[in-house]
Amino acid sequence: IKGWVPDAPLALIEAGRVFACSAAARTQGVRRGLKLREAQARCPELLVEPWRPADDARAFEPVLVGIEELMPGVEPLRAGVCAIRGRGPAAYYGGEEEAALWLLDRLDELGGPGARIGVADGVFTAEQAARQYGAQRHPQRIRIVPEGASAAYLAPLPIGVLDDAPIVTLLRRLGAYTLGDFAALGAGDVLDRLGAQGARLHALAGGLDSRPVLPRTPPDDL
Numbered sequence: 001i002k003g004w005v006p007d008a009p010l011a012l013i014e015a016g017r018v019f020a021c022s023a024a025a026r027t028q029g030v031r032r033g034l035k036l037r038e039a040q041a042r043c044p045e046l047l048v049e050p051w052r053p054a055d056d057a058r059a060f061e062p063v064l065v066g067i068e069e070l071m072p073g074v075e076p077l078r079a080g081v082c083a084i085r086g087r088g089p090a091a092y093y094g095g096e097e098e099a100a101l102w103l104l105d106r107l108d109e110l111g112g113p114g115a116r117i118g119v120a121d122g123v124f125t126a127e128q129a130a131r132q133y134g135a136q137r138h139p140q141r142i143r144i145v146p147e148g149a150s151a152a153y154l155a156p157l158p159i160g161v162l163d164d165a166p167i168v169t170l171l172r173r174l175g176a177y178t179l180g181d182f183a184a185l186g187a188g189d190v191l192d193r194l195g196a197q198g199a200r201l202h203a204l205a206g207g208l209d210s211r212p213v214l215p216r217t218p219p220d221d222l
Contacts, residue, residue: 074215
């Protein structure tokens with residue numbers, strides 16, 4: 001990307017919103033899902049490029065291959081984000097944190113010095129744990145949510161992390177500004193008002209994300 005260096009604030013834009021951003025942009029308050037104008041207000045020197053899925057997938061493939069050489073069972077969620085079954089690596093390396101440290105070393109070797117790792121009972125909670133890097137005064141590249149503590153961890157997070165603009169807008173109008181506010185609503189009421197998608201998001205907000213990681217089949221090396 002013209003004018004970009006590794007420590008520059010960069011955002012990829014899709015439909016007028018931030019699809020992904022660099023570590024330097026995150027330190028300035030830029031987050032996935034922000035409107036472009038708000039992102040530029042938070043970071044005036046922000047470099048902006050359109051999100052090109054094919055380019056992202058092509059660039060992310062060597063990272064996936066490198067991870068699979070160290071820890072099998074990788075599920076790509078989207079370019080730049082993947083999930084890994086944690087039980088096997090934790091047993092092999094002597095614990096969740098130790099396994100995460102090995103993985104960070106490998107990601108640094110692959111050219112991903114800003115990579116973060118979240119460990120939790122479910123994929124959604126783990127991703128949120130990873131995304132909170134830089135949100136506190138003492139940033140951590142590894143954040144482990146204890147078993148059974150997903151709901152408590154998610155409760156104070158802003159409702160916008162659900163990444164569904166129409167439902168998030170409606171919830172804010174109803175006075176639900178955090179995941180804890182949303183989770184406190186009755187499941188039946190949410191289903192009646194917001195439908196199946198709202199019910200799914202309500203379960204995520206309450207830490208009820210028990211779906212298994214679905215690892216990909218690595219493509220043939222041609």
